[in-house]
Amino acid sequence: MTTTIPDPALDPAQARDLLRRMQTIRAFESRVEELFKAGELPGFVHSCAGQEATAVGVCSHLTSADYITSTHRGHGHAIAKGISLGAMFAELYGKATGACRGRGGSMHVADFSIGMLGANGIVGGGFGIATGAAFAIRYQHRPDVAVCFFGDGAVNKGTFHESLNFAGVHQLPVVFVCENNRYAQFTAASRTTAVTDISVRAAGYGMVGESLDGNDLLAVLDAAGRAIARARAGEGATLLNMNTYRHSGHYVGDAEEYRSRDEVANTRDTADPVARFARHAVDSGLLTADDVAAVMAEVDEAVAEAHRFALDSPPPDPAGALDDVWTVGVPR
Amino acid sequence: MTTTIPDPALDPAQARDLLRRMQTIRAFESRVEELFKAGELPGFVHSCAGQEATAVGVCSHLTSADYITSTHRGHGHAIAKGISLGAMFAELYGKATGACRGRGGSMHVADFSIGMLGANGIVGGGFGIATGAAFAIRYQHRPDVAVCFFGDGAVNKGTFHESLNFAGVHQLPVVFVCENNRYAQFTAASRTTAVTDISVRAAGYGMVGESLDGNDLLAVLDAAGRAIARARAGEGATLLNMNTYRHSGHYVGDAEEYRSRDEVANTRDTADPVARFARHAVDSGLLTADDVAAVMAEVDEAVAEAHRFALDSPPPDPAGALDDVWTVGVPR
Amino acid sequence: MTFGQATLEAMQFAMDEDPSVVVIGEDISWGGNFGQFRGLVDRYGHERVVDMPISESLIVALAVGASAAGLKVVASMSFVEFTLGAMDEIVNQASKFRYMFGGQTSVPIVLRASDGIRGSSGAQHSSSLEGMFCNVPGLKVVAPSNGNDAKGLLRAAIADPDPVIYLEHKKITGQRAPVTEGDFTVPLGSAAVVREGTDLTVVSYSNMVNHALVAAEQMATEHGVSVEVIDLRSLIPLDLDTVARSAMKTGAVLAAHESWAVGGFGAEVLAQVREAVPEQSALRTARLGAKTAPIPFSPQLEPAVVPGVAELVAEMRRLLAV
Amino acid sequence: MTFGQATLEAMQFAMDEDPSVVVIGEDISWGGNFGQFRGLVDRYGHERVVDMPISESLIVALAVGASAAGLKVVASMSFVEFTLGAMDEIVNQASKFRYMFGGQTSVPIVLRASDGIRGSSGAQHSSSLEGMFCNVPGLKVVAPSNGNDAKGLLRAAIADPDPVIYLEHKKITGQRAPVTEGDFTVPLGSAAVVREGTDLTVVSYSNMVNHALVAAEQMATEHGVSVEVIDLRSLIPLDLDTVARSAMKTGAVLAAHESWAVGGFGAEVLAQVREAVPEQSALRTARLGAKTAPIPFSPQLEPAVVPGVAELVAEMRRLLAV
Numbered sequence A, B: 001m002t003t004t005i006p007d008p009a010l011d012p013a014q015a016r017d018l019l020r021r022m023q024t025i026r027a028f029e030s031r032v033e034e035l036f037k038a039g040e041l042p043g044f045v046h047s048c049a050g051q052e053a054t055a056v057g058v059c060s061h062l063t064s065a066d067y068i069t070s071t072h073r074g075h076g077h078a079i080a081k082g083i084s085l086g087a088m089f090a091e092l093y094g095k096a097t098g099a100c101r102g103r104g105g106s107m108h109v110a111d112f113s114i115g116m117l118g119a120n121g122i123v124g125g126g127f128g129i130a131t132g133a134a135f136a137i138r139y140q141h142r143p144d145v146a147v148c149f150f151g152d153g154a155v156n157k158g159t160f161h162e163s164l165n166f167a168g169v170h171q172l173p174v175v176f177v178c179e180n181n182r183y184a185q186f187t188a189a190s191r192t193t194a195v196t197d198i199s200v201r202a203a204g205y206g207m208v209g210e211s212l213d214g215n216d217l218l219a220v221l222d223a224a225g226r227a228i229a230r231a232r233a234g235e236g237a238t239l240l241n242m243n244t245y246r247h248s249g250h251y252v253g254d255a256e257e258y259r260s261r262d263e264v265a266n267t268r269d270t271a272d273p274v275a276r277f278a279r280h281a282v283d284s285g286l287l288t289a290d291d292v293a294a295v296m297a298e299v300d301e302a303v304a305e306a307h308r309f310a311l312d313s314p315p316p317d318p319a320g321a322l323d324d325v326w327t328v329g330v331p332r
Numbered sequence C, D: 001m002t003f004g005q006a007t008l009e010a011m012q013f014a015m016d017e018d019p020s021v022v023v024i025g026e027d028i029s030w031g032g033n034f035g036q037f038r039g040l041v042d043r044y045g046h047e048r049v050v051d052m053p054i055s056e057s058l059i060v061a062l063a064v065g066a067s068a069a070g071l072k073v074v075a076s077m078s079f080v081e082f083t084l085g086a087m088d089e090i091v092n093q094a095s096k097f098r099y100m101f102g103g104q105t106s107v108p109i110v111l112r113a114s115d116g117i118r119g120s121s122g123a124q125h126s127s128s129l130e131g132m133f134c135n136v137p138g139l140k141v142v143a144p145s146n147g148n149d150a151k152g153l154l155r156a157a158i159a160d161p162d163p164v165i166y167l168e169h170k171k172i173t174g175q176r177a178p179v180t181e182g183d184f185t186v187p188l189g190s191a192a193v194v195r196e197g198t199d200l201t202v203v204s205y206s207n208m209v210n211h212a213l214v215a216a217e218q219m220a221t222e223h224g225v226s227v228e229v230i231d232l233r234s235l236i237p238l239d240l241d242t243v244a245r246s247a248m249k250t251g252a253v254l255a256a257h258e259s260w261a262v263g264g265f266g267a268e269v270l271a272q273v274r275e276a277v278p279e280q281s282a283l284r285t286a287r288l289g290a291k292t293a294p295i296p297f298s299p300q301l302e303p304a305v306v307p308g309v310a311e312l313v314a315e316m317r318r319l320l321a322v
């Protein structure tokens, strides 16, 4: 265990809360994966198991007045930002009580009321939206910040470039967080990306860039904390490259021909951010083993309850299928 | 005059040829500007007067098996690459004998037979096309190279990023030449570009980047020569930032409210690449003042003849207006 | 007052009324490519009138993101062809945001784009693309034919909570005509009968309406045919009632636009008219649009592709066999 | 053999025949998102089967540029919605290159994209966008309904010198059916009468043809109506002769597709039919497409937006009043 506690050190309540949030993501994704494999869920789903530290470490610095944009792999971001677990689970079933009333599904979970501007099925779709939210924050003289989560594959979309340049010009309060899990679908980053340490690109935009171990919650907390503080202080945007790893395939059901079982097993063992933080919390005396066990049990119950909520919820009424295409004024 | 002759030094024939080519661009643009102001030419035109050194310095390293892509400000590139002056002049009139049979106009002059893959009215449109041409060169194991000309405004299009990244990954034989004339239409680069020395961005693509005085033909010859040689040798792509200045407005007729008359006058005086090279050639004994005068006269006659050709050419037959939308198989 | 100046007035009413309205676009502080934004920066400053990089994807995505955070963004896209560089953002984000997020949010943005031919601007600066936009649920699309409507529709578009594609024809942006003073709106979805007639209905929008009025006059004087001209003004929402009522009266409909006929909005108008008119057998319909080619540069070729008054007259005569 | 495997055979015939054919796309060496490219890399190597970054604009522009330098590029665009990120390159470059450069060059590229609903894939992974593509002069657009046509059309598309948008429906890409062995082409621009009938013509393409065949059978057994089904296969060029001939025979045409009705290709088919059929008064026409909403995720909502057999039957009955 090489991680050291950053300054200011965590207190036990914080540690417990962080662990609970990471474990909520892990448990949610595990349950979803089981259900999907059992044919219980429609469509397709992308699990973020293994990437809990980036979501939680970043979002623990945010309030509901701050914004995030997310990706196709967005459950963790939504949970970390504070979405109702039941509403998200119901959305995955396409239920009327879902976060998007069943219209969106897994790839479009969103809760605008807490600044969660949506998972997004278009890779790179979040760059400009987050930049736009940051632009609005600046215009409104608010102390808030926008965070854009994206993967190592998204960095090659033109939208990355257009957004980072603009954020650089205007020193916008936005933090660009690359969850660099080394693969975009089935393709290794090195095959498609000239410089895989994405933070190198920051210089081209006159922006601070930093690369870090995204499986180390403390490192994430630290780097994100500094970047978000800079953003709030009007000191501009940051590009953070957080190295991480997804435990499951690209989507649930992926045969994973593109990476070896050894690679997966080794990385899961050494880099699991949840286990790693739990160990750290116990080793450093922040939590006891019993505390950890209690968090696990609490989370299991919360996920089970969210699942029951989803199952008990009614499907949407097909008669409303054409509602909300427009806000006003277009006859059917 | 601070320029020194690069190694290998030019010989008089080369110097004369380079001067002739730059002056051809200048004289062509002057004539076009006059004609446009007199209401003789349809549509609108963008003059590249003042940017002759970039076009000529780069293209003098190219053969007709090499490719270039150009911009809305493309007359100079076309001339430097060797387009028929008459065909280009006729194209500006929309004549049947035009380079594009009158279909394209000023913004679309092209001659595929010599690797001039078109001026382009879409800013940033050339990045991917040049990259594609370089990809084909590599695939075909040819010793050739593709050069992409673009402006300081185009660098903020997503296509810049997507193309440079790919060229970086595959070490393609392509040279990206930014003609940085400090303005995009009416907007100063500093207003819209986080880091105005574009060559800084090269590092993000694992590519060589270099910034230079684009009004100094010798500097252009040198930097382009090295970049093109690297490309031909399979050593990958280069990003060159060439600082230059356009003497005329964005388009002919532009009121130029966005830059001061002083700025224009000063820069024209100090940076005029044609005058500067002529002076250098005389000072260094490569050419005599008479040689220079002879080149000027020769060019004037060539431009006048091209103009006569355009005027004497017939307009296209409207009956052919629907030809060549497709190559085969679609009934009207 | 010119069409462009009329839109400037609408912008000012909107910006004075609502501080959350901001304007973004390339060269916008210099007035934009057609001068319709001239002077705004002096009045509202660079915070509200924002010069954008040449980054069309970002322009639209920024508008969407800013709207999620409480702004109302009017984005100048300059030539309509440049919106193609933002089609992902327009279609996959702006048009779907409200629906796919279950009605949580609206996307109150206006994308202003200049379309149509201006004379030898070539294939990348002369198109009209409403055919594409009208195929996208969630967008609204307007295309005024004159300064008065331009002003009223822009005011309505900015007030509207949904994404509006506001198409201004290059050829008429500089045209002068009387414009109603003061603040007013032309509601989206209301067509105008700009000339009454009994024998045939021309349904059109944007600058083609002006051609249609000339052609109608010619049909009256030269062929004794009474033509009704409807200016749709707003394509989505479409004022089908007004069109259908006229169709039932005249029994013949010509849907005409400058953009390509094939796959264009004219075919859609005809399809909707036929859905709306109960007794179809007597109804004659035709559509007129550009022939199937990119817009050529040459002054001799452009009119061979893009229809004008002569083609309107010819098509009306063919339809009525006069 | 599946539809996807049939296209793989076509790819192999093309690549074996012509070394200038290369294939590019995201995850293409792994077979792409729908497995239709599986195994190609083993046969042709990474030089000819090129994994692309997530850079849709570049994918199309690269194809255009490489074609100018002598290659023939087949680009996998994966889901058709991702082509929207390359609409500038498709419309402003690929479709216009030949014309605006005066016929100097051709653009022999094929853009393969997967469209249609597959079941709860949500608003950004379920659309069909041929309505847009068919509004663009210079593009060709094909949309096979079965593996045999998929193979023959792809072979023809790759051989074709012009840019072809090749639309493969996600729901049928994995479907098995007999496919003619060996090398053959289905020429672009040739429709197939896949069921003969006398009372009504359904004009369709892609997976909607399969629904139409089921619906036609139902009309025959349940309502005694004889339905002719035309599979357009190729939208641009359109085999209007075959459609018009059938229309004149049956006197009633239903143009049906899965994509949005409004602004969609069905309206275009009807417009062209009416232009081609001399005596219109007896002709009845209708179009059927998705209702005007982004495609919803929920299994209960998706079929309320996207039409299938039931909607086809209902629309045919309405049109014939049976």
Ligand SMILES: Cc1ncc(C[n+]2csc(CCOP(=O)(O)OP(=O)(O)O)c2C)c(N)n1
Binding pocket: A071, A072, A073, A121, A122, A123, A124, A150, A151, A152, A153, A154, A155, A181, A183, A184, A185, A250, D026, D054, D056, D078, D082, D085
């Ligand atoms: C514009 C676009 N292109 C392609 C896809 C298909 N796609 C979905 S996820 C994905 C890979 C994304 O990789 P990365 O950004 O690294 O995120 P990760 O899946 O690793 O979290 C791709 C190519 C898409 N959804 N959108």
Ligand SMILES: Cc1ncc(C[n+]2csc(CCOP(=O)(O)OP(=O)(O)O)c2C)c(N)n1
Binding pocket: B071, B072, B073, B121, B122, B123, B124, B150, B151, B152, B153, B154, B155, B181, B183, B184, B185, B250, C026, C054, C056, C078, C082, C085
């Ligand atoms: C995609 C696109 N956006 C906007 C424009 C309008 N436009 C034409 S030239 C130009 C400025 C280009 O600036 P730069 O790249 O610096 O080239 P320069 O004109 O200085 O040579 C703009 C914005 C365009 N043609 N294409």
Ligand SMILES: [Mg+2]
Binding pocket: A151, A152, A153, A179, A180, A181, A182, A183, A184, A185
């Ligand atoms: Mg990844």
Ligand SMILES: [Mg+2]
Binding pocket: B151, B152, B153, B179, B180, B181, B182, B183, B184, B185
């Ligand atoms: Mg410039």
